[in-house]
Every structure is written in structure tokens, then in C-alpha cells.
Amino acid sequence: MKERPLSPHLQVYRLPLTAWVSITHRATGVFLSLGMILLVVFLLAIAQGSESFACVHSFLQSLAGRLFLWAWIYSLLFHFCHGFRHLIWDTGHGFERETLNRFAVYEIAASLLLVCLVFLLVSL
Amino acid sequence: MNYQTPLARVRGLGSARQGSHDWWQQRVSAVALVPLSLWLAVHLSMLPNVAYAEVVRWVSLPWNTVLLLSFILFSLYHAMLGLQVVIEDYVHNDWMKLLGMLGVRLVTAFLALSTAFSVLHIVFVGGHG
Numbered sequence: 001m002k003e004r005p006l007s008p009h010l011q012v013y014r015l016p017l018t019a020w021v022s023i024t025h026r027a028t029g030v031f032l033s034l035g036m037i038l039l040v041v042f043l044l045a046i047a048q049g050s051e052s053f054a055c056v057h058s059f060l061q062s063l064a065g066r067l068f069l070w071a072w073i074y075s076l077l078f079h080f081c082h083g084f085r086h087l088i089w090d091t092g093h094g095f096e097r098e099t100l101n102r103f104a105v106y107e108i109a110a111s112l113l114l115v116c117l118v119f120l121l122v123s124l
Numbered sequence: 125m126n127y128q129t130p131l132a133r134v135r136g137l138g139s140a141r142q143g144s145h146d147w148w149q150q151r152v153s154a155v156a157l158v159p160l161s162l163w164l165a166v167h168l169s170m171l172p173n174v175a176y177a178e179v180v181r182w183v184s185l186p187w188n189t190v191l192l193l194s195f196i197l198f199s200l201y202h203a204m205l206g207l208q209v210v211i212e213d214y215v216h217n218d219w220m221k222l223l224g225m226l227g228v229r230l231v232t233a234f235l236a237l238s239t240a241f242s243v244l245h246i247v248f249v250g251g252h253g
Contacts (some may be wrong), residue, residue: 030210033203040235043242049252050176060172073165082163083154091152122169
């Protein structure tokens with residue numbers, strides 16, 4: 001039998017960076033969807049009045065709330081960067097192995113840069 | 125001899141039986157979300173530091189109202205299509221798949237209605253106390 005490549009077995013196969021980025025894209029997508037529920041709850045609370053707003057706002061000001069907010073914002077920016085990558089792929093370009101790996105690094109760097117920029121903008 | 129065009133052959137195919145329509149809609153909403161996401165990320169990060177009256181005033185500015193509604197409605201549509209793909213990939217039981225799809229569609233529709241109502245309420249009625 002000819003030497004043929006084995007299909008990757010998740011438990012023994014060290015995932016390449018591109019695979020991690022792809023999985024994270026999906027995971028952040030699901031997380032962002034769940035966070036949308038909270039965003040809508042927030043809008044409902046604002047419409048309801050200052051008391052309901054104070055209730056959800058105090059959660060947002062707590063440590064857990066802030067962590068959640070920043071996790072959501074980072075997820076949005078990561079999903080944004082890899083989503084942009086998908087739009088480039090849709091044009092039929094950038095499928096060479098070397099380009100794939102290089103862009104995976106770019107995406108991670110760009111998402112971190114963007115979240116730092118947003119953080120700086122708020123802190124000013 | 126096959127007289128079907130390539131387009132006619134792919135219509136009705138795919139795991140959702142809707143051919144490439146969902147795929148294309150996902151891209152259209154993604155393009156819309158490119159500027160909207162950056163705009164929202166900046167404003168959302170400020171939310172812990174602002175008071176009620178300020179938030180109400182911010183939402184009521186026409187520009188913000190339209191962008192906020194656009195972001196949430198496009199996101200919900202994008203999320204609906206994305207979650208549908210996730211369910212198609214991981215849920216193999218037909219009944220569970222059907223329930224999952226129904227759930228995703230109904231919940232996103234409900235969230236979209238709640239968003240539209242809340243934002244318009246804030247704009248036209250204003251905040252309470």
C-alpha cells in the first residue's frame with residue numbers, strides 16, 4: 001500500500017496554529033451570540049427605567065461584570081479579525097500554506113492590538 | 125445528456141436544503157458588521173463609567189440610534205446563521221437538530237423584537253426617573 005497521509009486524530013495530533021484560530025473563531029461566535037442576550041437585557045433595562053438600569057449597571061461595574069465585558073469585546077475583535085480573513089478567502093486568495101500560517105499570526109496580533117487601542121481610548 | 129445549468133443543480137442542496145443563500149447572507153451581514161463592530165466595541169467599553177441620563181441621551185442621538193439598531197439586528201441575523209451551522213455540524217439527531225434550529229430562530233427573532241422595542245422606547249418616550 002502506498003504511503004498516505006493519516007487523517008488527524010484529535011487526541012494524538014498537535015493542532016497547528018491555523019486550527020486553533022479556526023476553533024477560536026467558532027467558540028467566540030457562540031460566546032458573542034450568548035452575550036447578545038445580555039446586551040438586549042441591558043437595552044430593555046434602560047427602557048424600563050433608572051432602577052432596572054442601576055441593577056444591571058452594578059453588575060457591569062463589578063469585577064465579574066468587567067471581566068465579562070472585556071472578554072466579550074475581545075471576542076468581538078478576534079471574531080472581526082478572523083472574519084476579515086474569511087472574506088479574503090472568499091475571493092479565492094491566500095490558501096498557500098505559508099500564507100495561512102503568516103495570517104494566523106497577523107490575526108492574533110491585530111486582535112490584541114485592537115483591544116489595546118479600545119482600552120487606551122476608554123482610559124484617556 | 126444533462127440540460128440542467130450548474131445553478132439549477134445546486135439549488136436546494138446543502139445541509140440546510142437552501143443551497144448557497146445562507147452562505148451569501150452570512151457574508152453580506154459580515155460586511156455590514158465590519159464598521160459597526162469597531163464602533164460598538166469603542167462605545168460599549170465606556171458603558172461601566174456612564175450614568176443613566178447619559179446613556180439615555182446617547183441612545184437618543186439619531187446617529188447612535190440607527191447604528192445601534194443596525195449593529196444588533198445584523199449581529200442577530202449573523203448569529204442565527206452561524207449558530208445554525210454549528211448545530212448542523214455537531215447535532216446529528218434529526219429531532220434535536222430541528223429543535224435546535226427552531227430554538228435559534230425563535231430566540232433571535234424575540235431578541236430582535238425586544239431590541240427594536242427598547243431602542244424606540246428610549247428614543248421616543250425617554251428614560252424613566
